[in-house]
Amino acid sequence: MITLVETGAESLHTLEGALDRLGFLHRRAPDPDSAGSTGPLVILGSGPFDPACAALKASGWWYGLPQLAAGGRPVLGIGLGLHLLAEGSEESPRGAGLGLIPGIVRSLGPGVKLPHEGWTVITRNRPHPVIPEARGAWLFFKHAHALEPGSTTLHTAQHGRTFSVLEMRGQTLGLQAHPEKSGSFGLAFLEKILAGLGEFPAARAGN
Numbered sequence: 001m002i003t004l005v006e007t008g009a010e011s012l013h014t015l016e017g018a019l020d021r022l023g024f025l026h027r028r029a030p031d032p033d034s035a036g037s038t039g040p041l042v043i044l045g046s047g048p049f050d051p052a053c054a055a056l057k058a059s060g061w062w063y064g065l066p067q068l069a070a071g072g073r074p075v076l077g078i079g080l081g082l083h084l085l086a087e088g089s090e091e092s093p094r095g096a097g098l099g100l101i102p103g104i105v106r107s108l109g110p111g112v113k114l115p116h117e118g119w120t121v122i123t124r125n126r127p128h129p130v131i132p133e134a135r136g137a138w139l140f141f142k143h144a145h146a147l148e149p150g151s152t153t154l155h156t157a158q159h160g161r162t163f164s165v166l167e168m169r170g171q172t173l174g175l176q177a178h179p180e181k182s183g184s185f186g187l188a189f190l191e192k193i194l195a196g197l198g199e200f201p202a203a204r205a206g207n
Helices: 013-022 049-059 061-070 080-085 183-196
Strands: 002-005 026-029 041-045 075-079 104-107 116-121 138-143 145-147 153-159 161-169 172-175
Touching (some): 041 080, 049 061, 061 075, 075 080, 080 145, 080 172, 138 153, 138 183, 145 161, 172 183
Parallel strands (some): 002 041, 041 075, 075 172
Antiparallel strands (some): 116 138, 161 172
């Protein structure tokens, strides 16, 4: 069962629709006490960093998410969710992220149109046994900030500079693109990422 962490930063309807089409069981969780006992925790968002941090602190997820991750629960951050999992963001110089993924989120500018919104090709930065290669594949993005590639980066893309698309540190993943808005490839990519975290569609899991 996938637990969807509510941040108040973005509607979950599109992601829920994508998970339904793929056959994954999922539930919204406004606080850690509402989370399922097993399965990945997925945090989705877009927009400013600070309001999302405040929402997570108000709900208890700011403290609950790292505790569950430390206990072995897989975590996937999508869009702003990736930024929240990082150590911090230029959007909030005095603040901090959850620190589950290394690095500071920085602006894609200057010299490029912001936000970066639309389809962009992604490139595999290094192989991983449970994450698929996506050579020549395109995903949908909507962001003005991103992590620079580092030791935990699996895929990258370019807009003004090379930036991280997919991060993996243990059982924690961060995805800058929005696979739920990226057509058939995005759905397949999301399914394979969730499989890498040990989660499978309900029909397959029951076989």
